[in-house]
Amino acid sequence: MIAVQAIIDKVKVDGDQALYSLTKEFDQQDLDKLKVDPALLKASWDALEPELQQALKLTKQRIEDYETKILYKDHQDDELSYVYRPLERVGIYIPGGTALYPSSVLMTIVPALVAGVKDIIVTTPVFQPNNITFAALYLCGVTDYVFTVGGAQAIAALAYGTESIPKVDKICGPGNAYVAMAKRLVFGDVGIDSIAGPSEILLYVDESTPVDAVVYDLFAQAEHDANARTFLLSESQEYVDRIEERMEELVESQVRGDIIKASMDNNHYAIVDSRDKLLEVIDYIGAEHVSIQHKDQDSIVEAINYAGAVFKGFYSMEAIGDYVAGPSHVLPTNRNARFSHGLNANDFRTSHAIISIKKATYNQIAPAAEKIAQSEGLFAHQRSVSIRRESL
Ligand SMILES: NC(=O)c1ccc[n+]([C@@H]2O[C@H](COP(=O)([O-])OP(=O)(O)OC[C@H]3O[C@@H](n4cnc5c(N)ncnc54)[C@H](O)[C@@H]3O)[C@@H](O)[C@H]2O)c1
Numbered sequence: 001m002i003a004v005q006a007i008i009d010k011v012k013v014d015g016d017q018a019l020y021s022l023t024k025e026f027d028q029q030d031l032d033k034l035k036v037d038p039a040l041l042k043a044s045w046d047a048l049e050p051e052l053q054q055a056l057k058l059t060k061q062r063i064e065d066y067e068t069k070i071l072y073k074d075h076q077d078d079e080l081s082y083v084y085r086p087l088e089r090v091g092i093y094i095p096g097g098t099a100l101y102p103s104s105v106l107m108t109i110v111p112a113l114v115a116g117v118k119d120i121i122v123t124t125p126v127f128q129p130n131n132i133t134f135a136a137l138y139l140c141g142v143t144d145y146v147f148t149v150g151g152a153q154a155i156a157a158l159a160y161g162t163e164s165i166p167k168v169d170k171i172c173g174p175g176n177a178y179v180a181m182a183k184r185l186v187f188g189d190v191g192i193d194s195i196a197g198p199s200e201i202l203l204y205v206d207e208s209t210p211v212d213a214v215v216y217d218l219f220a221q222a223e224h225d226a227n228a229r230t231f232l233l234s235e236s237q238e239y240v241d242r243i244e245e246r247m248e249e250l251v252e253s254q255v256r257g258d259i260i261k262a263s264m265d266n267n268h269y270a271i272v273d274s275r276d277k278l279l280e281v282i283d284y285i286g287a288e289h290v291s292i293q294h295k296d297q298d299s300i301v302e303a304i305n306y307a308g309a310v311f312k313g314f315y316s317m318e319a320i321g322d323y324v325a326g327p328s329h330v331l332p333t334n335r336n337a338r339f340s341h342g343l344n345a346n347d348f349r350t351s352h353a354i355i356s357i358k359k360a361t362y363n364q365i366a367p368a369a370e371k372i373a374q375s376e377g378l379f380a381h382q383r384s385v386s387i388r389r390e391s392l
């Protein structure tokens, strides 16, 4: 935390100069500018194979359709209204230290576009000129403000502004521990989305799901990172034993077998034999991903209160949610679903009430306001209300 605060302070004081030196220190890159030439974004898109272009376009369309449907609607009334307005300028962090995440580009930027955000500023530690992160940004039409900066220094730049990078109103998007800590530290000076930790899944399955499908659902979670967590719930010990055996068999042949093995230490199994117990466990854990593949899935899903996202049925495996289902894969982890929610277009809006009291209503409610103001000893408040009565 001290190291991250020191990075933030440095960026606050030295601006771009700090970004150059920190990028050299932490990313081993000697940059002569931070801003990405829009032509490079287009070139990255043009270089993609057509099937991948199509896949990204389909994903973008599905996210757009979904986010448009779930936008909160204004509540307009004669006297008391509530209206939503897009944020003016947001910062999107796209991770890029050890892997590229074009899916995260779409899952963060498309909701911001649907919300109607005017300026979207992107930072990402991706330094090779031709890459799929740039391609996805081009597809989103976000080409004017893309900067090759990563880590805590990128978050500081977005929070406070530098000569090159504009200060934003809110920072969204996933990242590693430095990024997460920096978001925590700048919160208050700027808005942030949730702070997502290591990924997790809770699966409730019955024997209608083939063992190998469950194994790959678990592996898909486990391959994210060594700290990923999985919770497997079932009614049958025998079924769980078969799943465990098959995991042992298949793990050796997995490309990311080492990461999967490491995170298998965080696998938890439980036999649940009552509906009440099941729902209690699901709500208590409030897992990032809750996958229910069970003959009673309809009624179980209806009763779930807390989850980052719920995946119902055999064809709604979590991996399809990571990419093309539609809802953003940026979801709360570590029980945060008990009080927060996955990123969506509404997070890129703010809202306010409009109070427009008519004379007849004033006549009805003014005495109550006066009475309460008097009880609080705020006599100018009382007078502000009563003076209007006298001039009626
Ligand atoms: N929840 C989601 O939706 C989602 C999606 C994609 C990725 N992720 C997560 O994002 C993370 C990506 O991590 P990453 O590291 O690959 O990329 P990153 O972009 O988050 O972080 C890389 C940056 O970290 C900084 N850094 C590295 N070592 C440092 C040090 N010792 N001191 C200070 N700063 C340092 C560097 O500046 C570098 O640019 C992973 O944990 C991944 O699971 C989450």
Ligand SMILES: [Zn+2]
Binding pocket: 220, 221, 224, 318, 319, 322
């Ligand atoms: Zn995943």
